[in-house]
Amino acid sequence: MGIFTTFTSLSKFTKLTYIHLILEGPVPTSENPFRPTAGATPPEVIGRSGLLDEFEYGLELGSGAPGLLSIFTGARGIGKTVMLGAAHTVAREHGWAVIAETATGTFMGRIGEKMRRLTQELADNPESRRRITGLSIAGFSITSQLTPERQVDWRELGETLLALLDERGTGLLITVDEIHAADRTELAQLAANVQHFIQDRLPIGLIFAGLPSAVSDLLNEGVATFLRRADKIDLHAAAVRDVEKSYTDTFAAADISIQPELVREAAVATGGYPFLIQLIGYFLWREAEKNNGTLSSDAVGRAIAGGIRRNERVVIEAALAAASAKDREFLHAMSIDDEPSTTADIIHRTGSRPTLVAKYRNRLIDAGLIESTGHGKVDFAIPGLGEYLRKNPDA
Ligand SMILES: Nc1ncnc2c1ncn2[C@@H]1O[C@H](COP(=O)(O)OP(=O)(O)OP(=O)(O)O)[C@@H](O)[C@H]1O
Ligand SMILES: [Mg+2]
Incomplete structure (x- = not known):
C-alpha cells in the first residue's frame, strides 16, 4: 500500500516522467541554447537593437535608400557574420531574394551563378510578365575571374533579375562576408555593377562585413569610391548589464537556479564580447546539467575559466600562430x-x-x-x- 500503490495507479506517462526526474534530475528543462561557433546564431542577439532599422526602412523604400548599402566592421568574434545573418532574415521577411557569399576565391562568378538560378526560378513562375532575355546566358565559371564578355553578361543578368524582382515589389540583397580576404578586382567589379543598378533605380541591397583595417583600406584606396557612401556600422562589445539580463532570462526560462551575483560575475567575465558570451554561457549550462540545475559559486568559476581557456585556444592562439x-x-x-x-x-x-x-x-x-x-x-x-x-x- 501507500507509496507503491499510489505509484502503480499513475498513468504510464506520469511514471516515466517520475523515473526520468529521479534519474536525470529535474532541470535544465531544455537543451543548451548557447552557440560558441563562428557565425552561429546565438539564443539572443545582445546589444544590436536598432542597427538594422535603416536597412529595413530601405527594404520598404526599394531602391537607392542609404541603409541598403551597409558595411559591418569589428574585431574577430564580435558578431559580424551574425549581423549578416540577421540582415538575411529581415530581407527574406520582406520577400527579398538573398545571395550570401564569403569573399574567398572568385566570388563574382559564384554570385553570377546564383543570379542565373534565381532568374530561372522566376522565369519558370507564370507570374512573370517580362520576356526574359537573360536566360540565354550560360552558367558562370565559379573557379576563375570573369572575362570581359562575362562581365557584360553578369551585368545584363543582374538587370534582368532585378527588373523581375521589381515587378513583384521586392528586390535582391547581396552580402559578402570577410572582405578582408577579398580579391580587390572582384570587389571593384561588384561595387561598379551595384552602383550601376542603383543608378537605374533597381531594387538592390549590398552589405559587406570585414575587419576594420581592411574596410578602411578598401574605402581609402579608391577601389570602390562609391562604397564611401555606405552606412558603416562598427560593432563593439555588448554592455555587460545586457549580458547579465540575457543570462538571467535564459537560465530562469530553463529553471536553472543561480544567484544574481553569480550571474553578474559571469557577465562581467565576458566583457560583453560576443564569442565569450556564448562560451561562458555554454559552460554554465553544462555545469547546470551536471549539478541538477543549480549553479554554485565553484561551478560558475569553472565555467568562466573554461570559457576563457577555450577563447584563448580558438581565437588567441590561432591568431598568434x-x-x-x-x-x-x-x-x-x-x-x-x-x-x-x-x-x-x-x-x-x-x-x-x-x-x-x-x-x-x-x-x-x-x-x-x-x-x-x-x-x-x-x-x-x-x-x-x-x-x-x-x-x-x-x-
Ligand atoms: N549580439 C550577439 N549577442 C550574443 N552572441 C553573439 C552576438 N553576436 C555574435 N554572437 C556570438 O559570437 C560568436 C561570434 O560571432 P560571429 O561569428 O558573427 O563573429 P564575427 O565578427 O563574424 O567573427 P570573425 O571575425 O571571426 O568572422 C558566435 O558564437 C555568435 O553566436
Ligand atoms: Mg565572421
Whole structure:
C-alpha cells in the first residue's frame, strides 16, 4: 500500500516522467541554447537593437535608400557574420531574394551563378510578365575571374533579375562576408555593377562585413569610391548589464537556479564580447546539467575559466600562430601597458628602428590583432590578448 500503490495507479506517462526526474534530475528543462561557433546564431542577439532599422526602412523604400548599402566592421568574434545573418532574415521577411557569399576565391562568378538560378526560378513562375532575355546566358565559371564578355553578361543578368524582382515589389540583397580576404578586382567589379543598378533605380541591397583595417583600406584606396557612401556600422562589445539580463532570462526560462551575483560575475567575465558570451554561457549550462540545475559559486568559476581557456585556444592562439617572432615581440612590448600603447614606447621597449616598428604596426593591424586608437596609439583588437601575453611571456 501507500507509496507503491499510489505509484502503480499513475498513468504510464506520469511514471516515466517520475523515473526520468529521479534519474536525470529535474532541470535544465531544455537543451543548451548557447552557440560558441563562428557565425552561429546565438539564443539572443545582445546589444544590436536598432542597427538594422535603416536597412529595413530601405527594404520598404526599394531602391537607392542609404541603409541598403551597409558595411559591418569589428574585431574577430564580435558578431559580424551574425549581423549578416540577421540582415538575411529581415530581407527574406520582406520577400527579398538573398545571395550570401564569403569573399574567398572568385566570388563574382559564384554570385553570377546564383543570379542565373534565381532568374530561372522566376522565369519558370507564370507570374512573370517580362520576356526574359537573360536566360540565354550560360552558367558562370565559379573557379576563375570573369572575362570581359562575362562581365557584360553578369551585368545584363543582374538587370534582368532585378527588373523581375521589381515587378513583384521586392528586390535582391547581396552580402559578402570577410572582405578582408577579398580579391580587390572582384570587389571593384561588384561595387561598379551595384552602383550601376542603383543608378537605374533597381531594387538592390549590398552589405559587406570585414575587419576594420581592411574596410578602411578598401574605402581609402579608391577601389570602390562609391562604397564611401555606405552606412558603416562598427560593432563593439555588448554592455555587460545586457549580458547579465540575457543570462538571467535564459537560465530562469530553463529553471536553472543561480544567484544574481553569480550571474553578474559571469557577465562581467565576458566583457560583453560576443564569442565569450556564448562560451561562458555554454559552460554554465553544462555545469547546470551536471549539478541538477543549480549553479554554485565553484561551478560558475569553472565555467568562466573554461570559457576563457577555450577563447584563448580558438581565437588567441590561432591568431598568434600566424604571427612571426618579430610580430610577437611587438605584441609583448604592448602587453606591458594596461591601456593603448604609444609607438614611442614600443620603439623604446623593442629597441627597433622606427621604420621597422611602423612596418610591424601595419602588419599587425592588417592581421586584425591590433587597432589604431588615434594619436599614434595602438590597442589589442582581440579581447583577452593582452592578459594572455602577460600570462604567457614565451607565447
Ligand atoms: N549580439 C550577439 N549577442 C550574443 N552572441 C553573439 C552576438 N553576436 C555574435 N554572437 C556570438 O559570437 C560568436 C561570434 O560571432 P560571429 O561569428 O558573427 O563573429 P564575427 O565578427 O563574424 O567573427 P570573425 O571575425 O571571426 O568572422 C558566435 O558564437 C555568435 O553566436
Ligand atoms: Mg565572421
